[in-house]
Structure formats: C-alpha cells, structure tokens
Amino acid sequence: QVxxxxxxxxxxxxxxTLSLTCTVSGxxxxxxxxxxxxxxxxxxxxxxxxxxxxxxxxxxxxxxLKSRLTISVDTSTNQFSLKLTSVTAADTxxxxxxxxxxxxxxxxxxxxxxxxVSS
Amino acid sequence: QSxxxxxxxxxxxxxxxxxxxxxxxxxxxxxxxxxxxQQLPGTAPKLLIYKNNQRPSxxxxxxxxxxxxxxxxxxxxxxxxxxxxxxxxAAWDDSLSGVVFGGGTxxxxx
Numbered sequence: 001q002v003x004x005x006x007x008x009x010x011x012x013x014x015x016x017t018l019s020l021t022c023t024v025s026g027x028x029x030x031x032x033x034x035x036x037x038x039x040x041x042x043x044x045x046x047x048x049x050x051x052x053x054x055x056x057x058x059x060x061x062x063x064x065l066k067s068r069l070t071i072s073v074d075t076s077t078n079q080f081s082l083k084l085t086s087v088t089a090a091d092t093x094x095x096x097x098x099x100x101x102x103x104x105x106x107x108x109x110x111x112x113x114x115x116x117v118s119s
Numbered sequence: 120q121s122x123x124x125x126x127x128x129x130x131x132x133x134x135x136x137x138x139x140x141x142x143x144x145x146x147x148x149x150x151x152x153x154x155x156x157q158q159l160p161g162t163a164p165k166l167l168i169y170k171n172n173q174r175p176s177x178x179x180x181x182x183x184x185x186x187x188x189x190x191x192x193x194x195x196x197x198x199x200x201x202x203x204x205x206x207x208x209a210a211w212d213d214s215l216s217g218v219v220f221g222g223g224t225x226x227x228x229x
Contacts, residue, residue: 046121046207046220046221046222046223047156047164047207047209047220047223048220049209049217049218049219049220051217060216060217061217062215062217063215063216063217096163096164100218101169103152103169103170104151104152104154104211104218105152105154105166105169105170106154106156106164106166106209107166107169107175109163109164109165110163111162111163112163
C-alpha cells in the first residue's frame with residue numbers, strides 16, 4: 001500500500017519561499033510509471049493542480065505558478081519536494097502530495113498540510 | 120473561476136439516485152479522460168472514477184461515471200448518508216497543458 005506524507009513549515013512569511021517535502025513509502029519513485037504531484041486547496045475552496053514530476057526529473061507545472069515554482073525529486077530518499085517563491089497570503093492553502101498514474105488520475109494522496117502565509 | 124463547471128450543490132434522500140454534472144470544452148473533457156474525486160469533510164480527496172467510467176478497487180458499484188462530448192456526469196444510486204461529501208471532476212487540459220478541476224459539488228443527503 002503506497003503512502004505519502006507531507007512535511008514542512010506550517011507558517012511562512014510573505015515574500016519568502018514555501019518549501020514542502022513528500023515522503024513516499026510502500027513503493028519506489030524510481031520504479032517509474034507514475035507522476036509525483038502537488039495539489040493545493042485554498043480554505044473553503046476547490047482543488048488546484050500545482051504540478052508534477054517524473055522520476056527522471058521531467059516536470060509539468062501549472063502555468064499560473066510556473067514562474068515561482070520548482071518541483072524536484074530525490075530517488076535516494078524516495079522523496080519529492082515543492083518550492084514556491086515570493087509567497088503571499090493568496091498561497092495560504094492545504095497542500096497535498098499525490099501519486100498520479102500516467103493517465104493522470106491521482107490514486108494515492110497524502111493527508112495534506114496547512115501552510116499559512118503571514119507575518 | 121474553474122475551467123470545469125459543476126453545480127455548487129446537489130441533494131437527495133436516502134435510496135435516491137443523484138447525478139452531478141461537469142461541463143468543459145474540446146481542450147479538456149472532449150479529448151481526454153475525466154476523473155471524479157470524493158472529499159469527505161476534513162480529509163484528503165479520494166479517487167472515485169478514472170478513465171471516464173472506471174471504478175478503483177473498493178469503490179461501490181453505486182458510483183458510476185459517463186462522458187459525452189464536452190460534458191461528464193457522476194451518478195450515485197442508492198444514496199446513503201455517508202455519501203455526503205464534496206465531489207470534484209478533473210481532466211487534462213491540452214490548451215493549458217495541465218490538470219484542471221471543477222469547482223466542486225457539495226452533496227447533501229437529506
């Protein structure tokens with residue numbers, strides 16, 4: 001059974017960089033066949049796809065976030081990470097990591113972590 | 120404003136059949152697979168339907184998906200109180216080169 005767990009600061013100051021890591025267990029990122037994804041949900045709102053990465057390092061980003069976004073993968077630790085620069089209050093959200101099949105369905109999700117942007 | 124359009128709310132009584140619609144365009148629903156997710160309060164979304172009408176293992180047959188042209192639907196038959204949740208549709212969008220979600224439909228079981 002694949003499990004994903006997000007970790008990182010719950011509070012980030014405006015203009016700083018939001019950094020989160022997702023640790024995958026029960027399966028190897030380097031085995032291929034899946035995209036490793038980030039999705040966020042603003043408080044009381046719907047889901048927003050942030051982007052994903054393949055084990056090879058190929059990335060796909062939401063165009064609206066692309067200029068501030070970096071997703072990376074570390075196959076040695078079976079983790080992938082999100083960095084979002086120059087954050088504002090509008091980046092306050094629950095951030096989920098998830099596994100996406102090549103047909104793009106998100107079949108396994110982390111529990112989510114709330115990140116608040118505030119001074 | 121979400122790329123995929125869903126009604127904000129839906130409701131039904133136990134045992135009823137309800138449907139939730141998802142409207143898109145030629146760049147997303149028409150040419151790509153549609154997915155449905157169920158989000159119970161305070162929890163992460165759960166995959167309910169993939170590839171338009173396929174159910175993952177463990178999802179009851181009461182849940183079914185369909186697609187026609189630029190629209191898709193999720194049907195829930197034999198409605199149960201535990202089906203009360205938010206439901207989201209999603210698809211790849213060729214124009215945006217990314218995954219797009221609907222705004223979500225809150226299902227209330229009366």
